Amino acid sequence: MTVIARFEVRHSQFLDEHGEIAAPLPEFARDPQNLIALYRWMVLMRAYDAKAIALQRTGQLGTFASLLGQEAVNAGVGSAMAEDDVFLMTYRENGVQMMRGVTIKELFLYWGGDERGSAFLTPRRDFPICITIAAHVTHAVGAAYAMKLRREPRVAVCALGDGATSKGDFHEGLNAAGAWTLPVVFVVTNNQWAISVPRGTQSAARTLAQKAIAAGIEGLQVDGNDVIAVRHAMDQALAKARGGGGPTLIEALTYRLSDHTTADDATRYRNPDEVAEAWKNEPLQRLRTHLTACGAWDKGKEDALLKHCNEKVQAAAQAYLDIPAPAPEQIFDHLYATLPAALQKQRAEALGE
């Protein structure tokens, strides 16, 4: 027996769960102002999330998937990407979407069951939310292929969950991205649960980062509650991709603090102690501790920020609620570039109703 290949999976963390510095900070994180910018986004995400749930509970929004606990992954990814990169996402990346220019009103529209919520113009080329798990991994490969073919210094960033790594499309896409050395970054947000299925039931793989080995690409794990670690890994992966170095898979370890969606009741299958434990590890507190320790943050700033975020979210909610319902015939709009004759008849049928 000869050893013919060796692999390692590394883990990175800069701020530990107590907000203490665990490793020398990367350049960008040495300026607290940069971290404050990230923190502000994370607080806005949390305010948005709370509002969305409140709207849903009062019958003013459809089923909603909370990103509670995953703010650091969102902020790390959203802040690292360039404007003309392309983002391909699941339903739990609304935070990244905001940072890229999707308005909160549009996000509410989406969850309100209105197609206009995916019609956002900024970011112009980002894909719509992908509900069918992992299907968008192959879309990311295609988008990245187009960028590479045209010699553009752009990157496709594809976010997915731990559950998604079990799906064939994930593997097919990852493998192809490796085969063509494409400019794509896969971010696996390992929040430990896929609805009621815990990470350990999903796969015997010790880490999800090691899924990259099958595709012959680089995989690494980061503390997904440490926004610095996420951002740093993204910076490196994006730079590598832009430089022709090919794909990277980043497993971001975090925790889904909420129910799967508002239609779910996680107490049915999840130990409350585990959730309580996870709360100690949540990403906002740790960053706030660090910023406070740096002298860059205090209670006054915190209160002002919370107020600002709540107002912003409230205004967006109102704007959303004020939008008139779409016209019934919108179900025929944009189905094709030009509505075929056969469908014009059906449209008339529908209007005749």
Place this chain on the structure above:
Amino acid sequence: MTVIARFEVRHSQFLDEHGEIAAPLPEFARDPQNLIALYRWMVLMRAYDAKAIALQRTGQLGTFASLLGQEAVNAGVGSAMAEDDVFLMTYRENGVQMMRGVTIKELFLYWGGDERGSAFLTPRRDFPICITIAAHVTHAVGAAYAMKLRREPRVAVCALGDGATSKGDFHEGLNAAGAWTLPVVFVVTNNQWAISVPRGTQSAARTLAQKAIAAGIEGLQVDGNDVIAVRHAMDQALAKARGGGGPTLIEALTYRLSDHTTADDATRYRNPDEVAEAWKNEPLQRLRTHLTACGAWDKGKEDALLKHCNEKVQAAAQAYLDIPAPAPEQIFDHLYATLPAALQKQRAEALGE
């Protein structure tokens, strides 16, 4: 950055391409009679293969996929399996099928485009040849699950090609087999080509064995032209599976010496030098050299064996050609346990023709 997981891929070989012993032989291989038994099967496979191609070229058989060069993989797998294990295969494992009791006549029937070729009763529970690449990987998982549930000491063995490792079903099945620690052995016959697509185009992974890492299961590489290495790896993997140790992926390195099928012309895309080089490495010669060196084989035995195999194959071909054509209405047979009324009408329609 902390290293949180390390992996290795190992390669094993006992007989090198010159027939020299490269590593201490495992127990079974120390008795030349055991190796002669394997050799006899390999020679029969080659005779069968040549006859099948001859029949196809003369219009007496449909498209045929040759196993030329892959005899050692076939013999290693076929000899290691227990009778009541279950084999799930592609079109290039006719050698294993023979060893498990499928008659050569039945194999010709299959390639002759006759469903009766998959109606073999021995081995009773083996699956039919799977043409849709990698779909049977998930079947193997289901079969292995059933065995485990019933506490049977049986194993599902699933053979597939290098190309098949790019497919989603492969990944979904491998991952699930790992998650449930199922009694299944995956044999990836890496013959370097998937029709015209070379192994390197298929994936950036350095080895195909490392695909196992993504599923958290053991993966190893063997010299697939060394029947001892294949057999030994199979013995170990089967024992492990039977003992509750879960799945193994074995990558068997070999070479497709033939065209992809009789419908293919490999000279269009493949360098003849590469093929000539591969011939030096083919599995029969090396085993013969070793057996001869052991004093267990000679020209007389070889000639007798060739004659025997050719006669056997010839007789099977004749038996195949003598079988009357199936009745037209067979297209309705066994579609359901009992033909539904709606289909009885269609059957009558067909008979009325």
Place this chain on the structure above:
Amino acid sequence: MAQITLVEAVNLALKREMGNDPSVVVLGQDVGIDGGVFRATLGLIERFGRERVIDTPLAEALIAGMSIGMAVEGLKPVAEIQFAGFAYTTLDQMLNHAGRMRHRTQGRLSCPMVLRTPCGAGIHAPEHHSESPEAMFAQIPGIRVVYPSSPRRAYGLLLAAIRDPDPVVFLEPTRLYRLFKEEVEDDGNAFALDTCFTVRDGTDVTLVSWGAMVHDTLAAADDLIEQGIAAEVIDVATLKPLDMDTILASVARTGRCVIVSEAARTCSFASEIAASLAEEGLLTLLAPVQRITGYDVVVPLPRLEKHYLPSKRRIIGAAKKALEFS
């Protein structure tokens, strides 16, 4: 006898058959401790254990493919696909393998599996959660497609599906899961898998439907009778193989037929029935057949889905139009 909902009837049939037959296993996403996102598998894991009530990794092709492997190896898997919108990745396995296993091996092997999935719109669900894929499955030779529309039929047909020696796709209308209750006796009696249910007798027009739309169709029939029009209502329920005889016999009496289904129209199961009428029932038809179906558009998100689903008004309009011919 208890009054139970359709989803409870599904649960009851699963419990019954898992108790009867140790080879029955249930698998899918969240079918274990969560009891399935709709609670169809509630309580099964407690009663039958983790080995027979299997939470799978997130992979639908796997779920279908491993069900095939299990079935060939002698188990009777009942797989759940969480929503029909995620069932399209199972089509390859169902068509290329499940439906062929018996024929391909000329009876040596078989594939007694059930693929259950919730179907249909009208529950304000997110995208991909309101699909009606019955026609895709109905195209597949060698399989059966069943689509109950009441608790009692769900119970009797699911028992039949599990006991059937061939693969069955079992579609469950989410809109009806909890809409109403019915008395269901847990008597273990299975229904036939190839007979339509005439759920209301009438002489003027035949209304044919299945799944959730059966209820809108019955509601339309209620309104019609007040207007002096007696509609016969057929719940197809066992879509494939199709019991066309019951439909033809009804249309022979009424001379008029409206087919009501929420799936998009093109190549739908409504088209199949209309085609069979054009072929075998033409001489008895007094008016054109009408398909009142979903439009050939993407099933809309919640805000517009009611404009997509055939309304009672459309059904009534079609029935009246049919009666204008003489």
Place this chain on the structure above:
Amino acid sequence: MAQITLVEAVNLALKREMGNDPSVVVLGQDVGIDGGVFRATLGLIERFGRERVIDTPLAEALIAGMSIGMAVEGLKPVAEIQFAGFAYTTLDQMLNHAGRMRHRTQGRLSCPMVLRTPCGAGIHAPEHHSESPEAMFAQIPGIRVVYPSSPRRAYGLLLAAIRDPDPVVFLEPTRLYRLFKEEVEDDGNAFALDTCFTVRDGTDVTLVSWGAMVHDTLAAADDLIEQGIAAEVIDVATLKPLDMDTILASVARTGRCVIVSEAARTCSFASEIAASLAEEGLLTLLAPVQRITGYDVVVPLPRLEKHYLPSKRRIIGAAKKALEFS
């Protein structure tokens, strides 16, 4: 003008459009140096390079999914699925994503891709190599389905498919790939994507077909004329959206219609046309519509496939039967 085969016409259109438009790329298994297993992509890699003529890993869902990603990002991918039997794994991507991209984003993004695949039986191919999946694709809202039956139509329709701003599934009849040649001018002219072709005029009966069966249908029409029966033959070619007007107009003249297709009958495209006739053409029908199709069985292996494919005799029989009504 050259006499070329259907597969050569496909190749010609690909060459033409790759030359015209640098955003067109071709991808699939063995489409590169091998030129595709049927040689449809022959010579493309030499002319346009490995970056635009892409040998993919062995993964059909990937091929469809990455085509979507490419199309959204501004390329015009023309993907080849090696045989239609391996295209079922693309349905999820085509239905859940390709057909929805434009609507879902309300016009912000679009998906101008072509998914080509050889279809149909009759070439004595192994299992899964003789499938006719047109109805599955035709069910999908937001996409087009095209199925040419001659070199000229293959050329003009493929150009149209590539230029179309929406996803098109382009089905190619393997049985016709090399069966006959036709003069095809490489003039870059695309055909309309929503108009049937009336390939033979007649007054007694309308025969409707597509794909390889158009030729058996024409052969039947040849025989029929000798028996004094003038059949009109329509090649549907652009299946979705369907140009039902041409068919209805013909049936209004002849009063009789036989639909010929090799796909299994249930929920087939033949059913769709028959259903539309029952709905919109009933008053002009003088005889029941007949579907002469494949049976609802697994497409047989080579030895029995001829018993599955609709024969000329069956077509002629159906036409005559239609004429027995008066």
